[in-house]
Amino acid sequence: MNQSPMRFIRQDIQSMHAYAIQDSTGLIKLDAMENPFALPAELQSELGARLGALAINRYPGSRIDDLKKALGEYIDLPAGTSLMLGNGSDELISLLAMTCDVPGASILAPLPGFVMYAMGAQLQGLAFHGVPLTADFELDEAAMLATMGEHQPAITYIAYPNNPTANLWDAAVIRRLIAEAATYGGLVVMDEAYQPFSSRSWLDEIRAHPLANANVLLMRTLSKFGLAGVRLGYMVGPQALVHEVDKLRPPYNVSVLNAECALFALEHAQVFARQAAHICEQREVLIDALGKMPGVTAYPSDANMVLTRVPDAQRCFDGLKADSILVKNVSKMHPLLGECLRLTVGTPAENAQLIHSLQKHL
Template structure:
């Protein structure tokens, strides 16, 4: 090896060198059902209108007042609770990293149920924080007793609760979540309700916040426009008590949301009815797909309130390879956690994509 390169590599943290980069599968030529994207593009007329809007953006300038316009539009879209503020991120991934940075005090830890979103643990590791994962029950429900014990013992700076959860796709018992929120607050910790898949869920935690604002001073609700239908735009947002958001916002890089991204998001919010119709179509397809999967021998779908379905099959590696060979790309999550043994995660696609999946699955098992 080049000695200069070898010396330079030694400057990279050893734990980083031992990590695996986040893997993105090559979907060329395949029906892409692996990343929980909205499968519906914008209608042609709206694509043309958006192109004209983006063509007029002053890309020679840093993002300006339109960022504030976007924050106001999002606040109206979610009916921002009284006393709350909103912070933007380059996707929710950046917000997760910024939260770890903001809470990086000696001995600080992050806690979350597992299996869950990999970025919670990764952000902790990259920031040098301890991560504590609490296993779900065998049916992927919260183990409330284990969570309460961990909160009391670890006293985490941040507790993540994904609602719905990824990759299990379920929403947990609200009564149990209320008790966990209270327990985290009792030890001075933050709770982040990750609502990345909210457009497909039957409940939002913002309703709980409005019903009992006094209990939510330490709670942040995190969302993304990726599942709304703008995965390519990379825009997330964090909602919380204004004084808390103001402190976290101090670690946000300047101009972290581009002018083009902001304009895309504003355009989408102006046409929120189109995206709401798409979400409704995805929810309807999810129920049809769930019923069809349940009828297949050897396939066990788990309840879903997201735009994905977790299924257990006899041999996940064989099924994944068989589906890929038949032109359908899904996510093999079977090695992510022991509880996910022989599980695949299937994104809910268009009716035609879902038919292709159902046709390809039995021969792949």
């Protein structure tokens, strides 16, 4: 008898759940930390003409180098570092796990945090060590240092700011964690996915103290910049380290369409900067309104989302959805997130509808 080919599919993969994306058809979409503002009409036409003129019958060529150069200029790439591109930050996370897959290697990250850190470890067959945050969503320095001392993880992820808690952590604590990782040759990856909305960037630390950050890689994405549909991430770090990770990057991992969209966006960076500033203003409006609701706690945010604790997360989630508003119910993700919703900051009109609906369903 023929045997099922499932016998060759790893058992841990068969036991996994695929990354879930909520159906947002017909709903105000406030669940995925996307920039709610579309490209202005005149820029849509201009971008369309540029994309239409691309040689899509050819593999990506020197235009990818043009994008790397433009990104380097945009962020003022620190001396002694280089930059590589990924198909979103998710690909970079996978490549990092693959790069560091040596016997006994593991990955560490605070919890709750971005789920792809643990998934990247699991898919590569590496151990994952999750260290819970404190009750007020700060890094538990003692627990982090103890875990690093015991397991010497190859990679320690620090999201700056964190998802889903949206806060920046104490820079002094992060410096000590970086120093601890350096004692055994571990990498620290600073994930700045929400940098357009953040009051601080670790890139400034890298510029000011390059030797102290010689084991640090910094990841960013253009998703929150306003190009979530383009799928483009990038990573910055010491040239020797980035060179090794870049060896594993699939050829032509960034399409000519993605690259041209990103170049176009960087040429019009002021448009996206104004959008980010508007989102930050609306974030404060949303936090202020949430703070006036009985039984509701809105946590400080340096991202384009607000973690909010409500009396009954499922009831509020269902009520909002009945009013055609989709948010993220994170209350089951981790014990620290009990009765919490993650609210993406939307347009003024979307935020007003969110506030009105949430008041109704508390």
